[in-house]
Amino acid sequence: MNKYLLIFLTVLPVVLCEPVEKIPCTYPESRAICVCPGDCLTQYNNNSYCKLKECYKWDNKCISTGESYYTTLIFNVLPPTAIIGIGDLIMKRLDLFAISLSTSLGGCIFMLCSSCCCGYYTAKKNDRHEGELVEKVSRCYVKYGGITWLLIMVFWWGYRIYFIATNQWLDGNGCKLSK
Structure with a gap:
């Protein structure tokens, strides 16, 4: 043996x-x-x-032997595919894909849940005729929370486009993207 x-x-x-x-x-x-x-x-x-x-x-x-530069760039420039990180998957960069997906879907889920909680709390206070200030705060929170989320998404989108366009990021195997 x-x-x-x-x-x-x-x-x-x-x-x-x-x-x-x-x-x-x-x-x-x-x-x-x-x-x-x-x-x-x-x-x-x-x-x-x-x-x-x-x-x-x-x-x-x-x-x-790196992943395709142009395919990655195209999928990161198009907003519907860039938001969820399809270009990052093409590069085989699961870390960037996780950041893209958590930024887009996580922010969306957070805004939906917190808006529902604000609406519930406002409705509860309005039943007792105490909800005027709560309603203003809830509207402000939902409005500016959504704008903040949108700005974070636009920043992340531009950040990725810059680093892919200048070919500074490596693919999942550690190779430069091939043109």
């Missing part, structure tokens, strides 16, 4: 390990200086091979 476990533990890392794709160097000036043919390549262990950097693949040129 121990023998099989030892073989399993020895072979498993070799099977799971990704092989290093070796791309031959070019020697434009002298045989001693290896120059990698693309910007996404680095020299591998001072050998005559280059290896790919993370987030790239090689097809005689460097190709980014």
Whole structure:
């Protein structure tokens, strides 16, 4: 039993390990200086091979493996899809999606519940003819609470568009968005 476990533990890392794709160097000036043919390549262990950097693949040129920049930007610019974070899902950024969804749906649910509570409390006070001030406060709260929620949503929307348009955010795999 121990023998099989030892073989399993020895072979498993070799099977799971990704092989290093070796791309031959070019020697434009002298045989001693290896120059990698693309910007996404680095020299591998001072050998005559280059290896790919993370987030790239090689097809005689460097190709980014990041999520689509334009699709993400389009879905973050369109208000119906941006509000609930569809562009963040396309980027595979669940953290940003959670913020977008909680800002939009959470704020909506909070405003609905608090408006209902204000209405109930106002109606209860009006039964005793004490509700004039409560009614004014409730109207003010609902009006300015909604405006505050709207401003937060617009700020978050603009913030995301800025960082995606300037390509400063990474996708879910830690790669830059590919154009």
